[in-house]
Amino acid sequence: MMERMVASGLVGFTRLLVGARAQWRAEATPGQCLYFANHCSHLDTLAIWSALTPEQRASTRPVAARDYWDQPGLRRYLANRVLRVILIERRRDLQAPDPLTGVFAALEHGDSLILFPEGTRTPDRLPQPFRGGLFRIAETFPAVHLVPVYLDTLHRSLPKGSHVPLPLYCNVRFGAPLKRDAAETRADFLRRAHAAVCALAEPIQAVSP
Template sequence: MNKLLRILFVLLVAKPIIVFWLGLTVRHRERLPTRGPAIIAGNHNSHLDTVALLSLFPLEEVPNVRPVAAADYFMKPGFMQWFSLNVVGIIPVARRGVAEGIDPLEECYRALERGEILLIFPEGSRGEPEQMAELKSGISYLAKRFPTVPVIPVFMRGLGKSMGKGTFIPIPFFVDVFVGRPFSWTGEKNSFMDRLRDAFAHLQKKVPAQPLE
């Protein structure tokens, strides 16, 4: 991971795209952690989700913020792999790791131990633009192992409309981001996932809907 490249990426690519090309309204930015360890849980509709979340952090904090991403998609050898690892700074997760007898979240544990901030999309994949899919429970293993680490739900609206699955040029639309209240491990997997689901449902209502036909 290259710290300078990561900072330059956020400064020269992420912030200009999100702030000028798209336009961003953030509610409750103060709820974002200024230091790790922490877990940010975002809804997922677009590759821009990671870009938008990265752009919310001050530049000096950026090397400490690690997007968690699917290894089967981003780790195909070649430019994509190099870019994902060195410029975006992803932590690759093997979605089928369990079947091969390894804990896919091992790297995430190490990152939280180092005091880093994880960006995680519990829906797993981007899915239909501007619609939320069922949450996957991987995040609960992280919260269980680190019961004091805060989980901050973040709801983003408009990014799927701007650059949904299958498109690669962001179309300018204003984007709304609502940062929810931090919470942590509830002591049990189902209640934790319910808590997260409720948080997203609540935030979704707070962010004005954008029409999409």
């Protein structure tokens, strides 16, 4: 109950601060989804999470770095109780044999996920090359819809190194799920997934009314 109220407060706060309007460039995808997006600021997780519908949000968990979210106080509370973040260990020396165990468990459980396949934030408009985790997940769960997402203004709202977010309007653009191709190599798949996010970065020609 408490968590639900905090959740709607968090959504309201995020929308007030950065807009976080959802733009579906394709039919909204029903069912279990893996939303993968470019990563440019600490607000990314909240922005995508807030752009989802309440039903989608209830079954969607963000995958995020332990070193950022697992801090005592508000952040840990939000991560564990409200966002239900699946924490990923980025420090190699602390990593379990398979850092993706938590992700696999959540997908088996039927949850949708928010994932940033670059693994780190980039100050640029377009994402860096994707890491391999996305391919392993895609390979292991062929039924999950892989939905590309592009965050369009957040790299300006809260660039790396700054602490005060600018209240610019951010759109969260959702694309059509990636087509599956079992014969594709890892490198080809990652390139195609990367291109799908980059394609969303381009504005569509305005349709005049």
